[in-house]
Amino acid sequence: MADPEKSQEDERKSPAFGVVATLLGVFAFIVAVGVFFSSQYYTSPSGTVVAQSLGTTEVNGQSMPHVALNFQTYPNSTGSRNAQGTGPGSVPVHSSGSDSWPAYGMSNVFQVPAHSLVTVTVHQYDSGGPLNNPWFSKVHGTQDGTATVTTPDGTSSTVSSWDQNNIGHTFTVRGVPGYDPNFFLSVPLPTNADLPNNEGSASNQDNGQSYTVTFSFISGGKGTYAWNCEAPCGQMVAAFGGVMSAYGFMSGFIHVV
Amino acid sequence: MSIATAPLLLEDTPLGPKAGGLYRRQNALVGLIAGVVLAAIGWVISHALLQGSNWGSDMVVTVTLTCWVIGFNIGIGTFNAPFRWVVGKDSTREDELYGAGVGQGAARYWKYCTDHKVVGTQYFVLVMVLFAIGGTLAMMIRTQLITAHSSFLSPGTYNNIVTIHGMIMIIATIIMVSGPFANFILPIMIGAKDMAFPRLNAMSLWVVVSAVPPLLATFVLGGVDTGWTTYAPLSVQAPPAMDAFAICIITFAGVSVTVAGINTIVTVSTMRAKGMTMSRVPIFAWGSVVSAALGLYAMPAFLTAMSMMITDRATGTSFFVNQLGGAGWLWENVFWTMGHPEVYVILLPGTAALMEIASTFSRKPVFAYKAAVAAFVGIGSLAIMVWAHHMFTTGWAPNLATPFMLTTELISIPTGVIFLVLIGTIWKGSIWARLPMYFLYLFLWNFIIGGVTGIYLSDVPADQFFHGNMFTTAHFHYTLLGGAMIAATGAVCYWFPKMTGRMLNERIGKTAFWFIAIAFQVTYFGQFWEGFQGMPRRIAFYDPIFLRANQMSTIGAYFLMLGWMILLAAIIVSWRNGKIAPANPWHAKSLEWKVQTPVPLENFLVDPVVTSDPYTYGEGVPDGQNQPSAAPEPELVPAGASESTSGGGAS
Amino acid sequence: MSLTTSEHESTDGGEHHHEYLPAVEGAENPGGEHESAGERDKKERLMIWLFIGGDLVILILEVFAWFYLRTLDSNGMWNAAKCTASANCVDGLGNPLIGPVAKASIWHPMIIMSLAIISALFVWAAESASRRKAAKSAVSGPALAALVFMIAAIVVQILQFQVLPFTTVDGGYASVYEFFMGSTLAHLLLMGFILTGLWTRAAKGRYQGGTFHRVRIMRMFGVWIAISTSVLAIVGGFFV
Amino acid sequence: MSFEQQFDAIENEITEEGDAPPFFSRPGGKIFIIWLVFTAIGVVIGVFAPHHLLPGLQSGTGSDVWATIVFFTVLAAPVAAFVYALAFYSLLAWRPKKSGSSDEPPPDGPPQRGNGPLTILWVGISTLLVIVLLVWGMTVWSSQQVAHDGALQVNVTGQQWLWTYEYPGTGVTSRTLELPQDRPVEFNVTALDVIHGFWLDTMGIQTDANPNENTVIRTTPTTLGGFVVRCSQLCGLNHAFMNNKGSVVTPTQFGNWLVSQGATTSAAAKSADVPESSLTPSSTSTTTAAPMNTGASQ
Secondary structure, eight states, X not given: OOOTTTXXXXXXXXXXXXXXXXXXHHHHHHHHHHHHXXXXXXXXXXXXXXXXXXXXXXXXXXXXXXXXXXXXEEXXXXXXXXXXXXXXXXXXXXXXXXXXXXXXXXXXXXXXXXTOEEEEEEEEOOOOBOOSSGGGGBOBSSGGGOEEEEOTTSOEEEESBOOTTSEEEEEEEEEOTTSOTTOEEEEEEEOOTTSSSOSSOTHXXXXXXXXXXXXXXXXXXXXXXXXXXXXOOSSGGGGXXXXXXXXXXXXXXXXXX | OOOOOOSSOGGGOOOOTTTTGGGGGOOHHXXXXXXHHHHHHHHHHHHHHHTTSTTHHHHHHHHHHHHHHHHHHHHHTTTHHHHHHHTTOOOOHHXXXXXXXXXXXXXXXXXXXXXXXXXXXXXXXXXHHHHHHHHHHXXXXXXXXXXXXXXXXXHHHHHHHHHHHHHHHHHHHHHHHHTHHHHHHHHHHTTOSSOSOHHHHHHHHHHHHHHHHHHHHGGGTTOOTTTTTTOTTHHHHSOTHHHHHHHHHIIIIIIIIHHHHHHHHHHHHHOOOBTOOTTTSOHHHHHHHHHHHHHHHHHHHHXXXXXXXXXXXXXXXXXXXXXXXXXXXHHHHHHHHHHHHHHHHHHHHHHHHHHHHHHHHHTSOOTTHHHHHHHXXXXXXXXXXXXXXXXXXXXXXXXXXXXXXXXXXXXXXXXXXXXXXXXXXXXXXXXXXXXXXXXXXXXXHHHHHHHHHHHHHHSHHHHHHHTTBHHHHHHHHHHIIIIIIHHHHHHHHHHHXXXXXXXXXXXHHHHHXXXXXXHHHHHHHHHHHHHHHTOBSSOSSOOXXXXXHHHHHHHHXXXXXXXXXXXXXXXXXXXXXXXXXXXXXXXXXXXXXXXXXXXXXXXXXXXXXXXXXXXXXXXXXXXXXXXXXXXXXXXXXXXTBSOOOOOOOOO | OOOOOOSOOOTTTTOOOOOOOOOOTTSSOOTTOOSOHHHHHHHHHHHHHHHHHHHHXXXXXXXXXXXXXXXXXXXXXXXXXXXXXXXXXXXXXXXXXXXXXXXXXXXXXXXXXXXXXXXXXXXHHHHHHHHTTOOHHHHHHHHHHHHHHHHHHHHHHHHHHHHOSSOTTSOHHHHHHHHHHHHHHHHHHHHHHHHHHHHHHHHTTTTOTTOOHHHHHHHHHHHHHHHHHHHHHHHHHHOO | OOHHHHHHHHHHHHHOOTTOOOGGGSHHHHHHHHHHHHHHHHHHHHHHHHHHHSOOOOBHHHHHHHHHHHHHHHHHHHHHHHHHHHHHHHHHHSSOTTGGGOSSOOOOOOOOXXXXXXXXXXXXXXXXXXXXXXXXXXXXXXXXXXXXXXXXXXXXXXXXXXXXXXXXXXXXXXXSEEEETTOOEEEEEEESXXXXXXXXXXXXXXXXXXXXXXXXXXXXXXXXXXXXXXEXXXXXXXXXXXXXXXXXXXXXXXXXXXXXXXXXXXXXXXXXXXXXXXXXXXXXXXXXXXXXTTSOOO
């Protein structure tokens, strides 16, 4: 408020420039804070996982790079346990207030070269149940439309679909609008129901007991692709909420470069 | 002009060392500390007892943030009066004066101050802060959309920003006129010494203040990825941030707006000056009252909806979960029962303020005053019957589409009357092209576009194309930002001299105006273009066919931001160093211009008597006659004696 | 359409009179509230009516939710009456739900309703005692009785939470019913707070000397609480 | 000319009835001319702009969108033009020079407090316009509500964050939406988790996919070509990615597509309403490298 005693003189030289500069500074600061927080969410804390190169291979008479990508699912996302496979050792997930949300690890952001054969190996430790949409129990978009499943006791089989009542998660990739919109890949990850600790327990992971799913696909054109899980792996009515709607657990990106 | 300064102002009343009681120790900082402490206690207890049980996180967040709200309000002094009342220890006149800010200087702006002018100023600053936050979020949205697939924000962050931008702007626009102006200006306009319930008035402000931190807490609680409409069941499944969101709404809508609305209605109904009949009150009072009445209908509905949401989330009820016996459509119905009237809660006081501006700066009476009142009442009563037009495409009751099409289109009749009143007032007037008038013209331009695009949306076949589409976004920004907020900006420019005692720097203000006016069109024509092309709302990444339209919109948005920042600079510069304002810089005739600036405590040193409405322009009446005027001097007594009429405390 | 501007209505317009009550020792007109009781009453009565209006919206929406969900019976889960072993009914925790959810006892809401009504009648008695300037105890006595009945209602309401034959997860009926109970409890607690004030203040003699206005608005609110409690009790009890 | 003189001149034009100047030199006449110009601009924009802005419309319900926009714009243009014309003229004619920087107000305007007949006329015209709008909307809406016998049924299922389409009777479930030309289609739309918005923009139809509820919308695709299905209701994290390609094809192509997706020839022929002999057996249908990339067959 104006203090009538203090400011009897007329309009002083207006410090508009200083005020505008201050406001712009504040604006820039707020944007910077926002960018900081959002960039934390955008890139996983353990960084983008770059696929390991396996040289080149020939597919349908065409020579193309061959790369490998390994990751796993965690039943208990807040525990900081050593990951299986390659990469740095901590679990790159965010705690959003729930102790029992499942998550993918190593990272939720992957990088693969364009138009190359990508061989993916997933270690699936989590329990599961029936799918909402049986369509996702089938393998879509991999080489030959199949995936290889290795059970904990070591038996391997090549499948094009899995029992729709025993799915833990799915690995489903689609092109974001504008980047190869027809690219689509979906692989069911069988439930770990056969394992001794099947109720979403982390001890499977300690025992190294997992279903291992291996499949290959040919990556699309350069750009960003989104992936997420299409199995209702949350709890109760929030089976498709909670963990599924929180960034960093059941979804991420694949950068094709 | 102004009434002669009385020898003794209430502000100068000496108060004893104990006046005010507990209020002496309470201010915003104490509130902050009390809120944080109580929240910490709530977190420790609830975390120990509840975490790990079903919905544990939701209950912990709910309890903690409820404790914050209660703690803050204990600290600031909201609960003092009720508990003093219940133990029968009523405040004395000295306490009342202390509560109104006597003897506290600038510190009273940080306290639970019952003076309506202090509350209005606090609201004014709060609204600007909220707009700054919401505007920053809007800029982040537009920055993300500057390319088809930007890596500026992740989808989760983007969705949360969309939600919080929406909600914070809704909160800010609801209080942007009814906060600063209905509190500061309205009582003076009608010749009252304060609002009817000064303590409830202060409460309505501090409750909003306590509701904002939970809203911002959503950023660290997982984010609300649902949009501000929080459609169930998505919102039932959202991360715990949704509980914080609901706490904010329950506090803001259920307490603050309801209380403020009651206060406005009671003030205008019962505290008008002698001679001020309901056909003589300034039109702004009518707009505020209808808006408050509509808010009194809408906001309890929001409270109910959000209470059901929070029980769904934190106790496992199933109001909105179809699989468990609830219905997502129940949410949509209850939500839009609030949602559409709320639009007019925002719009009406702003347009009413514009009518004052139109009259003052055309030097003519408000055209068709009674039709304007009828239009307000008509909009108010139709507004509660149109909610389902938001649900044309939801699959709920397709057979009801036609009746709701009818009511929705009917509402354009009273809205048209508002245009008639504005242009009728301008007709053959002497246009005094000062800054507030600029915003009136911008309102006319924008609101026509907002209205015309609204009729596409009111028609079900066209709505099937435009629903959930950027066209809708552009439409409601044209009505709410281009219409209501531009009107509110006009009101800021108009009443700034009275509220701050300084003239607003019009050179900077007009620069800001042109940035705002032009950049606004660029921004939202870009969004109309996106909408016609078929771009859905609230998407973080889009098909490159929408690229050009989005870039147009984003570039416009940056300049729009620049315009608002220049205006903010004008406000800050003028408030600090502006030219001292005379009591009546606009030579207007309503009562708020008849009191001195700065307005003394309890406004009127002598009670005004009103003999006509404040629109006697060109009627050959010399200024000062046939006008609200000072009554013959009653025996002026020192403030503090019983012979004074001021708003008393509420029970 | 034009408004006639009157001539100067009165030149002595300043001579308006405020109704000032004599400062009765200890009466409901302490120094802080420097309006006449009549003026203040006008404002407060309007406020109470508006508050009741807002509360009415809440009541209507609650009852709407009840009948809407009951009619819709989404997934057969209103009260699981249609749920069999083969039907896909699970409660909110994922456990199978077979057969109808047990109804809540009708007696609790009826008792609460009666207590709320009796409490409102006692407030009414306190008001009329205050209005006819009866002795202090004629006001504070009924006020205390009203408070006691209100506390009894609150206790019964809390007891009902403990003996409910279902929990919040058991479908639409259970959800809305418990919401009704919560809403009733909140209203009763608010009324309990007001009645505490009525009693303590009446005991201090604040409502003697004809200043019955505050008691009247408390009576209005008490009657409203009795009505809204009754509506919820009847809907929840008889329209399962 | 000072403002006072201007003002007097304006006043004289209407008050001195004896030698009133010709209509077009009075304010009303000038505003009328501006109004005509503005209306013409509005009508031209309203008639031609939507056609260029909207995506290629592929059905009758889609054309309804275009027609509604054009019709409403043409109706609204005179009203908007009137307000703009008056506002525009007021700035030109009734604004004293340099009033914007003056601290003193210009002299008071005429004390018009209202004009009953004008208000009634204004309300009457807007009521009339509303009735026209309403009749238009009701007519179009009811024509869209008609169910056709023998319509192709498509079950649409939304879930976070994907649409799947099931063609009952053929066993085909697909991620892409393929529709035969000139055949009425009934979409039965539902969702598995939260509310999604099923929106075929080029066909001008939209409805929400609600969990546990089935909503029906109808259209008849008339124009061959691809389109995009976008989710129009914010449905969580990856809402932006919830879009699929679809296309309108000839009935034979549609039948072949069904076969390529695993339907038997007879079921596909029945569903596509074409003779069985016109369909190519499944084994010879070509699939592209990415097996899911079978949608856009154009």
